[in-house]
Amino acid sequence: MxxxxxxxxxxxxxxxxxxxxxxxxxxxxxxxxxxxxxxxxxxxxxxxxxxxxxxxxxxxxxxxxxxxxxxxxxxxxxxxxxxLQTESCPIPIDEAYEREAFFYNELAEIYNELQEKANVPVEERLEIAKSYKESNSDATILENLAKKGYKTWSRFEPISQQFAEISIKELAKFHALSFALQRKRPEYFESKIKTIKHLMELSSEWENYLGDVCAATASFLENEGYEKGLKVKFFSKIIENYKLLVNPPDTLSTCLCHGDFRPNNIMILEENGEIKKVIPVDYQIINYGCPVTDLIYFVFMGSDKNLRRDHLEDFKDLYYETFENFLAHFNVRAKDVYSRERFEKEYRYRIDNGLCSFLMASPFLFGTDDDIPELNNGLSKVKINFKNPACKERIRGVVDDFIQWGYL
CATH class of the missing domain: 3.30.160 (Double Stranded RNA Binding Domain)
Incomplete structure (x- = not known):
């Protein structure tokens, strides 16, 4: 039977x-x-x-x-x-699924209860996909948002200003709820949130992969007329940044972070060409860490040089204003838990995470149909090339920014 x-x-x-x-x-x-x-x-x-x-x-x-x-x-x-059924993945898959099950089966309900109790207007609440509370270490089971007209942003296209702004608001709410949870349920926060360390470590496999990415990127850019010696600069920056990302000092860790807040992990609902709503998904890499890393990661995973030039400061203002206003629903003052001064200081300190994250992810973001990376074969099998014109343009833009800002 x-x-x-x-x-x-x-x-x-x-x-x-x-x-x-x-x-x-x-x-x-x-x-x-x-x-x-x-x-x-x-x-x-x-x-x-x-x-x-x-x-x-x-x-x-x-x-x-x-x-x-x-x-x-x-x-x-x-x-x-x-x-994914594999023993070769460099990411601990069982733990990733357990984290996502924890978010959808337990934490999402607590967040909804906090918002309900605080009388947060429905249209202002953090958007969370409906869960049937059946997610587990083998599968995540949710309402199929595609049947409601939701879709994801093309990974080859730079994000629009409108999409960036709506998504950044949701990210600010996500972080704010973590601070609200800490104030309202401190024992739960101590035992269930502060114990969620970063999922990945700096293993020899990751270090070799990062070295390969740095070498390939430097070779491409030097052929484009950039100065020699970028490989050394890239590698020293990326290894240092990656270590800080996966093992941040206690002074930098303040709330639950998404860990993979990129455009492809945000569902979009459009109406007459306008984005009406977004719902973040994929909570497999949640971790207790520094909130600016999520913001920087999102911006550099999705934006091009022109959008950053024209609106990066606006995005920072929007994030903090949303964070501040959303926390007020819970009678928590933003300046008491995560001041604007601290936000700006940590942003300056962590900005090169944008370079690290983008270069690490570029083979996955821009892999063409015939060479899409498969993590089940391990990092050593990931193809690193820049055949995609969109990838070339975005790499130039990111590197130009960090040269201009004095990081390279």
Whole structure:
């Protein structure tokens, strides 16, 4: 008897049709969701999703459940992120899925309760994808936002000012909720948040990969007419910055950070060409750290030189103003927990994280269809090239900025 058959027998449910392959763990979760949603009989359709280079730790699926309840016909649409099955990934995948399950199954509910209790207007609350509380160390199970018209930004295109501003507001709310949680539930914060260290370490595998990225980037730029010796400058900057990123001093760690707040991890809802709403996703690399690292990471993962030149200072102002105003809902003064002066100081101290993060991620951000990196083969197999014209332009822009700012 299959898992679906045994579970349906126990719950007195009847599925008329099942298409596709899913893991036993996900099967059991779907059965529990079906029960909670009140289905009497139902049909399950499953479709594999191509990530097109947008996800490296998962196999993605859409699951559609249609059927009857006591109230009539009903449909629910699920998004399943199945854990990549490999022993060669340089990122601890089990821990990554456990962190995301913690966020969606536990922390998201606490954040929603905090916002409800503080009477934060619904339209101002942090947007969090609906979870069915079935995420676990093998899979993340959420509402399928694509069925509601949400999509992701193209990883090849620089972000727009509007997208940047809306996303930065959500990031500021995410950080502010961490500070609010610390004030409202200090014991929980101490035991559950401050203990979430950075997921990655500086292993020899990562150091070799960073060296390869630095060498490839320097070679490309020197052929473009940049000064010689960039490889040495890049490597010293990136190794130092990466160490600080994964193991920051206690004085820099103040709140829960997203860890991977890039455009491709933000779902977008548009109406008549205007962005109406965004929902951040992918909380697998959450960690207790320095909030400016999330902001810098987002800006350099998505923006081009022109957007940074015209609006970088505006983005900083927008972030802090949103942070300050959102904390006020919880009767917490921003200057008491994370002052503007501290924010500016840490921003200046950590700005070169933008260079480090961008160069590290460039093979993944801009990999073409025939050479998209696969982490299940380990970092040594990642192809590093800059055939994509968008990649070349963005690298020039980032490096030009850091030369102009005196970091290179």
């Amino acid at each position: 299959s898992c679906f058959e045994s579970c349906r027998s126990e719950l007195n449910l009847h599925a008329t049709h099942i298409d596709g392959n899913i893991s036993p763990t996900v099967e059991k979760s779907i059965i529990r969701i079906v029960q909670k949603e009140g289905f009497l009989d139902y049909k399950v359709d499953i479709r594999d999703i191509s990530t097109d280079g947008g996800n490296y730790l998962a196999n993605l699926q859409e699951i559609e459940v249609k059927g009857k309840t006591k109230s009539g016909e009903k449909e629910i649409d699920l998004f399943i992120k199945n854990k």
